[in-house]
Amino acid sequence: MESTDRFVPVRDGTTIMAVVYDGGVMLGADSRTTEGSLVYNRVSDKIEPIHKRIFCLRSGNSSHTQKIAQLCRLYVSQLGSELEQAPPVYSAAKIIQSFIYNYKSFLSAAMICAGWDPVKGPQIYTVPLGGTLVREKIATGGSGSAYMSGFVDTHFKEGMTRKECRDFMIQSISLAMFRDSSSGGIIRLVDITKDGVSREYISHDQLPLKQPLSLIH
């Protein structure tokens, strides 16, 4: 019955992914937000800006992750004012971690924080449900990430070019969206380099999985 779905929280079922390539870091996400079996928003934006060169990807309970991202934005902007310089990505990740760790019994949030800073260059930090903080070259998250792990493990390599990275991410996220019912819609991509940030989305008719899949060699 539909009535049981009414008390289910709004979730980013989701597929989220971040990859460091040669020259920057790229973030990608699907765009489906569900409330039980209802697709609440089919064009949602799970890539939140934290600072000029720092973004985070949200997965889990929508309201929890939105609040955490909002607070992270506040603290990071204060840090940026005090330092009078680009704040380190590590600090943004630390703030996210402190919320998820200290309130883990109340929250259901897993986030990926990625960006660029002048000291360490492009970085990715994952903060899963328990509140650990791990730095990685590639991070995936959300319910859809399980369906693309084989592909990612086979085809990821360090130091890809921007084009290779973009193609790799589009292929991976499409595979996840194909099999995971909580992921779908369009693919959103954000590219962060030292020179700037660019945003794009891949709409449904451009996704590579309309025909039978041909693997990238």
Add this chain to the structure above:
Amino acid sequence: TQSTWDQGFVIKMAGSGYDYDVSTLSPEGKIYQVEYAMKATENSSTILGMVCKDGVLLGTEKLIVSEMMVSGSDRRVYSVTKQIGMVITGLLPDGRCLIDRAKEESASFQKQYGIPITGKVLADRIAQFMHMNTIYLWARPYGCNIIIAAFDEFGGPTLHLIDPSGQCFGYFGCAAGKGRQIARNEIEKLGAKNLTCKEAAFNMAKILHKCHEEMKEKKFELEMSWICPETGMTHQMLPKDMQKEMEIRAQETLEKEAMADVQSQIMKNINICLLYTSDAADDTPCVDLGGRRIIKKKK
């Protein structure tokens, strides 16, 4: 007739009437309590700091109050974090309270942001804290000057001087306390930015000894610290034997310079005398034992 209240406050000073609490401004626009706090540091131990080519130096001279005191227990230079050091002068208990505050600020910054606090941010926060004590009726200003030396990946080596009013500036070289004028001149002349910490440390010992010259009879000791490649860019006290050796060398150099000064003075005087006596040398009955010319008036 004066009331008992008036009788308790017969103060004939410049700030008369406007200096009873820190929340009063005088008609000239001064806050006298803050100025009095600055006086507390004007006659206290000299502190100084220098930014060098590869790091930062801090130093202070302290009078030995009693021979019975355990040497090293009157600490002035403290490490606030691994890469930040602070030196205090003025009312020392006030200074130690500020060092505790600095340690708390650093710990809370690290806890929140995951990175060690930078020198500039810490200096700004301590300055704000000191300033807070100059605006409320129930508080008094901190009677101390502090110098914060730091090294971090954002600003490199930094040096900040904070005074009791809460004013905080970044410096390449700074000094406070009794010998500050001498120290400032010497630091400017030195140009520490082109010296390594090791070279500049010897000069710092020399400057501190020079600042102490007027009080030669009183015993004193130095406390010096540095942040440099020799310490892995962490804040450490200068090794005891190195400091001792530098002090001995500094003393010798100062004595030599003093002798050279005296000698050059003597040379100048001799020149003047030579001119006079050679003129009169031929006229022997007219020159007395002191070399002065005797001019006899001929009747």
